[in-house]
Structures are given as C-alpha cells and as structure tokens.
Amino acid sequence: MPDRDASMDVIQREFTRFARRARQKAAQLHPELSLVAHSMLDHMDKNGSCHAADLAGHFLLDKSTVSRQIAMLEAEGLIVREPDPDDHRKQILKASEKGLDLLTGANRRRRASFERRFTHWGDADVAQLAAYLRCYNAAEDD
Template identity: 60%
Template sequence: MPDRETSIATIQRELTAFARRARHKASQLHPDLSLVTYSILDLITERGGCRAADVAAHFMLDKSTVSRQVTALEKLGLLRRETDPEDQRGQILLATEAGLTLLREANEQRRLSFSARFTAWSDEDVARFADYLARYGAED
C-alpha cells in the first residue's frame, strides 16, 4: 500500500487532470463557454436564480470577475436579469430557455460519459467513489 504522501500526490494529479478534462468538455458544449461561465450558469439554474453576489460567494470569486462572466452569458443569450422582488435595487440572474436547453444537453452528455467510464466498475465501487467524492466536497 502506498504511503500517505504518495496517495495525496496521486489524488492531486488525478483531480488536476479531471479539471483539465472538465474545462475541455465545457468548451465543446459551446465555443464561447468556459468552465467558469458554464459553472455559473449551472449554479444559477440549480438555485432557481440568484444574485451575482451569491455566485461570487459560492465560487469565492471577485465580484468583477462574476460581472464579466454574467455579461458574457447574457451576450450568448443564456442568461437574463430580473428585478429582485425582495429588493427592487437588486437583480436576480436566471437562465434563459436557451441556457436551460444547453444545460440539459450538457448534463445528458456528462451522464453518458460517466456511465461509459464506470462500465467496468462494480455497483459497490461506484457507490464508494460517490461517497468519497461527497465526503471530500463536504470538507469545504
């Protein structure tokens, strides 16, 4: 069994490779869509809409970075702004129908890709991997 430092180095290498593949896949979904813009659109949709400040806090990004990404999503016709009903000065970001369609198609592509990658894995291995990823994600 490898020592802890070797295992951590392997995890770091594999997660970095995973992130690179994710960035590449995002660009395949839409030529003008980065992993950041895709992730922002996904979060906004998951939450049923939210403010830019919520996006910045969630991803630990500067508000100006989020503003640029939101503007890019708007120009692509994937995102729209509505007045916040709880605070007329604020805006809620919402996916457009085109944005929702793109996300549905992307999620199906990802599901098929993951299913193919795990074909040779047992159900127990897949469940264990899912548990480990959830546990790792919960540490933040």
C-alpha cells in the same frame, strides 16, 4: 500499504490530471459555454435564481469576473435579469429558456460521457466513489 506521504502525492497528481481533463472534456461536451459559464448557469438552474453576489461567493470569484460572465451569458440570451422585489438595487438572475435548453443538452452529453467512463465499474464502486467525493467536498465546506 503505501505510506500517507506517497498516497498524498498520488492524490495531488491525480486531482491535477482530473482538473485538466475536466476542462478539456467540458470544452468538447459544451463548446458553446466555458466551464465557468456552464457552472454558473447550472447553479442558477439548481437554485431557481440568484444574485451576482451569490455566484461570487459560491464559486469564490471576484465580482468583476462574475460581472463579465453574466454579461456574456446575457448577451448570448442564456440568462435573464429581473428586479429583486425585496431590494430594487439588486437584480435576480435566472436561466432563460434558451439557457435551460443548452444546459439540458450539455448535461445529457456529460452524463453519457460519465456512463461510458464507468462502464466497467461495478455499482458498489461507483457508489463508493460518489461517497468519497461527497465527503471530500463536504470537508471544504467546513
């Protein structure tokens, strides 16, 4: 049984490799969207709509970064803004039809990539990885 320090070193290295690979893969699977823009569009889709401040809080980004991404998404016709009926100083952001179509295609390609990657894994191993990732990410929420 490896010691905890050695295991933590491996985890750190492997997560770093994972992050680099994820950015590279994202650029291949949906070159029309940056990883950040894709993530924001996906968040809007999953939640139906949101405010810019919601994106900043969810992704731990500063408002200027979010503003630039929103401007890019809007310029590309991937999102629409609507006045917030509860606070007219704010705007509600939603994925446009074009944005949803782009996101659907990107997600289909990403899912196919995962399917290929896990071809030789058993169902129990895939389920265990899913459980570990859920647990890992939930710890960050605490």
